[in-house]
Amino acid sequence: MASGLSAALVFFSALGLAASWPSPSALISRTARVLNFFPIPVSEECIATDGRRSGTCLNTYDCRIQNGESSGPCALGFGVCCVFAVSCGSMVENNITYLVNPGFPSLMNGKMECKIKIKKMAPDVTQFRLDFIHFNMGQPNRKTGACDSDVFKVTGGSSRDINLCGQNSGQHMYFDVENIKDAVTITMNLTQDIYRIWEIKVSQIEFNSRAPAGCNQYYHGTKGVIQTMNYAINGRHLADQDYSICIRQEEKMCSIAYEPCDDNSFKIGPPIISNDDNGSGGGPVFGAQGTPLGQGSPSQSCSDRVVMPCDTEDFITPVGSAGLCDLLHCGNTFCSSSDGPCRIESSIKPFNIRVQFGPSAGEENPEDNIGMCLRYEQQACT
Known part of the structure; x- marks a missing residue:
């Protein structure tokens, strides 16, 4: 490039213009900045x-x-x-954005309402994905599961509103925005003087990259860990939750197996009464999967539960026929039998789990309502 500039200087010198021509180094510097x-x-x-x-x-x-x-x-x-x-009071109109608490990475303390609005950056954006890198807010009421002190809300989309509190670092959620024109609003109502921190990555997902319809969480990989919101050994699962956890079926995999993370990692509601209990305690007698004996649909048995498709003839559908069914789990055990390792397999596609936690119905023992932590592993086709 220097030789070309020298030739240009010779040419313009002949025309008497060399004195006004910038130096080669200045031209190179300007060119780099323009790029x-x-x-x-x-x-x-x-x-x-x-x-x-x-x-x-x-x-x-x-x-x-x-x-x-x-x-x-x-x-x-x-x-x-x-x-x-x-942070608070902002309008987001681009793709990858981090929502952080005031003063991040320091903790924040105090009462406030924090609102952030997010607009779709293009018409073909159909979902927002929220990755909770840091999410430490006020815990729910220990006995009811309601978010009394802090609540994180996502509203304005075409799917059910998101309402969370507690500790959810490492979790993620998809929020449908396919049919909306206005901005989605994220609101954090903070009503107590406690320390908090949040860092939430928001990605805008186009239609050809979206999670399957109805999936509020979507996991990839042949193995991994699933937890309900605010899962912790000394925690309490949230009330009023209804969402689907989906796992992508990987190549050459035909079924999936689930097992608890440890012996105490599945506690959703009061313990289930065994089949041989005579019900002398005055309450309803429950079957192995929480179905009230002598009553109707399994959906009547537990206000807090997880539902998984099953493909074994050992389970009977509400109409009394053998075959496909919704396998319902609640109480303090994930498996129907305590004999041998606790492991449930399913070949029903897609690989989905539905979490259904009802609204707060009164004070309950938090020790029986920790929530769920499961390990999953996909099984190769045979």
């Missing part, structure tokens, strides 16, 4: 220099005018990995 304003061919996800957050690959100018933070190069150095982080 930063060229549009990047694709705006794709990139990894920030801290290796922890994700961003969108943009040119420097677009990142700056959108109030993003440049965090390392991308697109062969022609762009920057632009990371967006906002």
